[in-house]
């Protein structure tokens with residue numbers, strides 16, 4: 231292991247955003263109103279298709295690392311008023327949107343979407359199809375928890391038109407599973423993957439997490455080797471965000487069990503080595519895909535984009551997100567729904583919407599969002615091309631960012647040429663830190679910033 235890289239990891243391990251949005255969610259304003267959101271929905275959006283998201287917050291049990299908005303319950307009756315509320319919210323939203331706009335992408339996340347029984351899976355998808363028009367070749371994906379899943383759930387998803395699945399695997403080691411309260415055997419995962427392939431889902435993604443308690447480099451190598459034998463089309467390897475001040479239940483994780491900086495670096499190196507050895511291509515921050523995957527092609531063509539669902543090929547879509555805490559996005563607006571389940575349902579019951587906060591982006595926000603996204607997707611920024619697109623002189627506009635990038639260049643994380651910035655292979659571990667140099671909202675004192683998870 232290179233001690234230099236470890237030194238850098240310690241040096242650059244600072245609180246920072248993951249940039250699934252810019253500005254980041256803590257800057258969304260409660261002054262953003264329902265009228266503001268209706269204006270955004272009604273605004274002309276030439277050439278922009280739709281991406282729909284439905285948030286199903288329910289889970290059978292609590293994983294201690296969870297960072298999602300979820301409700302652990304065995305009371306299935308809670309799902310019925312929730313599905314009714316989703317139906318109302320979709321109906322109200324669809325009234326505002328040009329009906330000729332087609333849905334190119336649809337995703338269910340949570341929580342656990344497959345907490346819904348097969349009949350309710352069919353019911354929810356029928357509601358979405360009632361209010362919106364899905365393209366024949368739409369990418370329709372669902373997050374799946376292998377535990378408590380039956381073949382009938384997968385049949386209901388397939389019949390409803392889902393063509394992509396994303397399974398939460400996280401770590402196969404029994405000690406780690408115990409430490410995070412998520413027990414799932416190899417047999418179980420093998421079985422649900424077999425069912426998925428028999429039913430004809432065209433793309434299977436597996437999610438893993440590095441930085442979990444009790445993880446060692448040796449144990450995680452075994453997880454990686456087992457997972458690659460299952461040959462998923464994509465892998466997402468997220469870094470665990472330990473934020474117990476935001477997610478109180480993370481206090482159930484013993485801090486002494488969390489891997490130290492050297493182990494975290496070893497884990498990242500194991501990920502790159504094992505997945506690279508069997509041909510997966512690293513996409514930006516945390517995704518891996520087969521060389522013929524459209525994410526890889528999009529990265530090569532510089533059409534990759536990043537949003538709340540991670541890396542995507544659908545840059546020019548407005549995201550209409552339904553459900554508690556979900557975040558919608560148009561070209562220049564973010565809107566987040568109420569994060570409290572009861573309030574979300576009450577508010578939709580009254581007006582059909584549950585706007586809690588949002589933001590209309592300034593032109594500067596849009597320019598900086600594009601710069602951060604280009605760095606995190608393309609791993610380089612061409613000054614002239616970027617400047618032409620936004621009608622700016624790049625080196626003047628981003629003089630502050632270029633100054634802030636200089637120490638990172640000195641540490642070998644980026645190269646700064648007269649015409650472009652490029653992320654070096656070593657710099658890939660520090661993409662969040664590189665993005666932070668373009669973030670105007672971080673130019674305030676650290677004590678005035680939101681508390682983010684550590685970047686490395």
Ligand code: SF4
Pocket residue numbers: 288289291292293295296297298300340341342375398
């Ligand atoms: S299943 Fe997913 S959403 Fe539910 S508690 Fe576990 S990590 Fe969180």
